[in-house]
Amino acid sequence: MNTEAMIRLYDISKHYRSDSAALANIDLRIDKGEFVYLTGASGAGKSTLLKLLFCAERPDKGQILIKGRNITRLKSREVPYLRRTIGVVFQDYKLMNSRTIFENVAFPLEVQGKRRIEVGKKVYQALKEVGLEERMSRYPLELSGGEQQRIAIARALVVGPDILLADEPTGNLDINVTLEIMELFKKANARGTTVVLATHSQEMIQRFPRRVLTLEGGALVRDESC
Amino acid sequence: MRQSSFLCIATVGTLTATLTIIALFALVIINLQALTGRWSEDVQVRAYLEKPVRNAQADQLRKRLGSIDGVDEVEFVSREKAYSRMRQRLENADLLDGLSPEVLPVSFDISLASELRSREGVLELLPRIKAVLPNADLRYGQQWLERFESFVQMIYAAATVLGGFLLFATLFIVSNTIRLTLYARKDELEIMALVGATPFFIKAPFLLEGAAQGALGGGLSLGTVYLLYQAFFREGLGSLLFSIGGYEIHFLPASHQLAILGAGVLLGLFGSLSSLRKFVKIG
Numbered sequence: 041m042n043t044e045a046m047i048r049l050y051d052i053s054k055h056y057r058s059d060s061a062a063l064a065n066i067d068l069r070i071d072k073g074e075f076v077y078l079t080g081a082s083g084a085g086k087s088t089l090l091k092l093l094f095c096a097e098r099p100d101k102g103q104i105l106i107k108g109r110n111i112t113r114l115k116s117r118e119v120p121y122l123r124r125t126i127g128v129v130f131q132d133y134k135l136m137n138s139r140t141i142f143e144n145v146a147f148p149l150e151v152q153g154k155r156r157i158e159v160g161k162k163v164y165q166a167l168k169e170v171g172l173e174e175r176m177s178r179y180p181l182e183l184s185g186g187e188q189q190r191i192a193i194a195r196a197l198v199v200g201p202d203i204l205l206a207d208e209p210t211g212n213l214d215i216n217v218t219l220e221i222m223e224l225f226k227k228a229n230a231r232g233t234t235v236v237l238a239t240h241s242q243e244m245i246q247r248f249p250r251r252v253l254t255l256e257g258g259a260l261v262r263d264e265s266c
Numbered sequence: 267m268r269q270s271s272f273l274c275i276a277t278v279g280t281l282t283a284t285l286t287i288i289a290l291f292a293l294v295i296i297n298l299q300a301l302t303g304r305w306s307e308d309v310q311v312r313a314y315l316e317k318p319v320r321n322a323q324a325d326q327l328r329k330r331l332g333s334i335d336g337v338d339e340v341e342f343v344s345r346e347k348a349y350s351r352m353r354q355r356l357e358n359a360d361l362l363d364g365l366s367p368e369v370l371p372v373s374f375d376i377s378l379a380s381e382l383r384s385r386e387g388v389l390e391l392l393p394r395i396k397a398v399l400p401n402a403d404l405r406y407g408q409q410w411l412e413r414f415e416s417f418v419q420m421i422y423a424a425a426t427v428l429g430g431f432l433l434f435a436t437l438f439i440v441s442n443t444i445r446l447t448l449y450a451r452k453d454e455l456e457i458m459a460l461v462g463a464t465p466f467f468i469k470a471p472f473l474l475e476g477a478a479q480g481a482l483g484g485g486l487s488l489g490t491v492y493l494l495y496q497a498f499f500r501e502g503l504g505s506l507l508f509s510i511g512g513y514e515i516h517f518l519p520a521s522h523q524l525a526i527l528g529a530g531v532l533l534g535l536f537g538s539l540s541s542l543r544k545f546v547k548i549g
């Protein structure tokens with residue numbers, strides 16, 4: 041199969057403190073359209089690895105290429121443009137609670153200066169994908185946790201990103217809701233978005249087996265494809 | 267992008283208080299400066315001659331003085347004229363009864379071209395007069411004005427130092443109140459950065475708000491000072507100045523009003539900017 045690398049890490053290391061490495065000498069290639077789990081115990085370095093991919097943290101050593109472009113020494117004024125091509129979802133949803141669901145999902149488009157009609161259409165479409173188009177004038181805290189996470193996913197996908205990063209997106213949710221959320225990631229992946237999902241839920245991996253990267257103390261110890 | 271109303275009032279209030287004090291300083295100083303300027307326009311040089319001169323010689327000297335660049339008019343004051351002037355000026359002319367005109371010196375009253383009617387102008391002119399009248403005793407009767415002027419300059423310096431200090435303190439306070447606002451919204455700022463907002467996109471509303479608050483503070487302070495001016499200055503200080511100098515007090519000129527507004531806007535902008543730098547970090 042003729043595949044194209046979406047994410048490449050060359051010998052990446054990251055220290056928050058000098059005495060311990062959050063990530064050590066990671067080499068990694070993730071192809072376009074792949075679905076990859078990132079797993080490992082708490083503190084293994086999953087979040088750190090994701091943060092490096094959208095430049096929330098910078099590596100101490102090594103190079104990161106996204107779509108062939110080296111982002112290791114991206115200037116901070118270029119970072120916003122990288123982030124517009126990457127959707128990120130967190131365990132704690134990170135929604136703006138003082139804004140409506142519509143405004144939350146519309147925000148990434150507004151930031152990019154998209155025209156109002158286009159924004160309205162895309163937001164509606166994205167909310168429909170996650171099945172919450174009827175809630176768009178509600179506020180995040182009026183929704184359940186699972187619904188809030190679906191809103192966050194709609195916000196991540198509304199811009200049509202190349203990559204979707206998810207950091208323990210179902211960590212706060214029960215198994216039924218988790219499976220609903222998984223369906224959304226599968227759907228996004230089926231449409232061609234590269235998905236990297238950090239989790240320590242083995243159940244999730246068993247129900248929907250895909251390539252699994254395992255981190256231990258900042259080192260990549262296993263890379264199992266299925 | 268609304269601040270809480272308490273923080274907004276705190277910011278505008280601080281700005282208003284500081285700018286009011288600064289505008290008051292400016293009002294007082296500008297009027298004192300205008301007053302000294304007015305007084306110094308009355309400046310005149312009187313050259314007392316060492317010994318009396320004959321009329322013909324006096325006439326010749328008068329012409330030479332009159333041709334000096336910067337001299338407007340020259341009047342010869344003979345002993346008799348000096349004597350009659352003195353009589354006129356003294357109410358109790360009896361005092362002069364035992365005095366003969368012989369004891370009075372003769373002098374030239376030299377008035378200055380309008381562009382030289384200031385202390386600096388006099389100092390520029392003095393050597394040229396000395397060249398004509400090397401032995402004359404030159405008086406320009408305004409040594410007290412010099413002292414008054416240096417007093418005004420002292421007030422000016424003190425006000426500048428105090429004003430500068432106030433501006434700094436205000437910048438500090440404004441930047442800290444804005445920091446509280448930003449702190450309350452730090453989740454939102456983080457989300458903005460996360461979805462690819464540029465720093466400018468994130469900061470612009472806060473900067474705009476800071477500038478608007480600054481302009482509001484500037485406007486309120488000008489209003490306050492205008493009310494104080496109407497209520498107290500024109501009555502008290504104004505009438506005092508009018509009685510001594512025939513000088514009418516006036517409000518801050520448009521350029522200074524603009525400067526106060528501008529200072530408000532800049533304080534608001536820089537206050538926001540300095541805390542935004544700490545809160546909006548991307549990558």
Ligand SMILES: Nc1ncnc2c1ncn2[C@@H]1O[C@H](COP(=O)(O)OP(=O)(O)O)[C@@H](O)[C@H]1O
Nearest residue numbers: 056057062080081082083084085086087088089
């Ligand atoms: N901002 C930070 N400052 C200091 N240490 C950190 C920071 N973030 C993570 N760490 C440390 O780096 C290691 C990896 O953390 P993290 O990437 O969050 O792991 P995971 O997401 O797998 O739980 C841990 O030891 C954690 O304590």
Ligand SMILES: [Mg+2]
Nearest residue numbers: 086087088207
């Ligand atoms: Mg984590």
